[in-house]
Amino acid sequence: MSRVEQPSVLIVEDEPAQREVLNYNLEAEGFVVTSAENGDEALILVDEAQPDLIVLDWMLPGVSGIEICRRLKSSSKTRSIPIIMLSARAEEVDRVRGLETGADDYMVKPYSVVELMARIRNQLRRTRPASVGERLEYEDIILDAETHRVTRDSKPLKLGPTEFRLLSTFMEKPGRVWSREQLLDRVWGRDIYVDTRTVDVHIGRLRKALCEHGGSDPVRTVRGAGYALG
Structure with a gap:
């Protein structure tokens, strides 16, 4: 039977335990997963092979998630990649800032992995509908x-x-x-x-x-x- 190649997801998360949980669950759902622990590494990985979606933590060492989001959304080569931002910042002003920077969705930590998977698939229905x-x-x-x-x-x-x-x-x-x-x-x-x-x-x-x-x-x-x- 023919098969549509599974979407690729880049996880950008500096906390090893969080990164491991995300990696495990995404791979269990059939996604092709790569991960980065800081913003500089994330930008290199995106430049090498653009993922179909990015799960991006706001608080990163060095270049922040907000800045990574801004750079990717300001480039014609990467602005169409959906970005789901994760953050412990729960205030409305922070959500608004994240979305106005270009994030396609925003989830507050601690979050439900099941809900995150649903939101990932929802974004991919827009950009890679055949894959879902x-x-x-x-x-x-x-x-x-x-x-x-x-x-x-x-x-x-x-x-x-x-x-x-x-x-x-x-x-x-x-x-x-x-x-x-x-x-x-x-x-x-x-x-x-x-x-x-x-x-x-x-x-x-x-x-x-x-x-x-x-x-x-x-x-x-x-x-x-x-x-x-x-």
């Missing part, structure tokens, strides 16, 4: 991430696992141009070496499957940049 089993639609194409079925004009399509992941990536953000390197990172994973020409091969297979029952090719080649849906 959502149904995606683009024109006459329907992708059901939970049942791993794809139809076009109500006719079932036969996609291999890689083609399914490619299509789900495209359908999450129609119109966005993905470079070959970005597709390798999202579809094949960060720890697997695959030649960029392999992307072209699988794009060709995806196009063939999408046009199996007729219809125009919805995948657009952007010369010198990559591929996009529509």
Whole structure:
């Protein structure tokens, strides 16, 4: 059965016990987890491989969580990454400050891990809906991430696992141009070496499957940049 690559989460937390609990629970839920114990390390990790979501502690040694949030949200490369801020600051003014800095959500310590997981999935429904089993639609194409079925004009399509992941990536953000390197990172994973020409091969297979029952090719080649849906 084809599988949508699980979202990656970066934990930025300086308390080892808190970091370990978060890491354990996120991995148990199937997320790909990396962690940092300070702001400088977090910025390096984000630059190396952008996560799908960041769980960020406010109080960090060195660069604070608020400053990390401000920097990430002020950059066009990282502003779309959801950030859930954790803080022992429970006053309304602190919540407002965190959200106004750019945090997408704010949780006060001590927090419920179950609630945090729910909030993480809620953020990912907005940015990576296929990864949490959502149904995606683009024109006459329907992708059901939970049942791993794809139809076009109500006719079932036969996609291999890689083609399914490619299509789900495209359908999450129609119109966005993905470079070959970005597709390798999202579809094949960060720890697997695959030649960029392999992307072209699988794009060709995806196009063939999408046009199996007729219809125009919805995948657009952007010369010198990559591929996009529509």
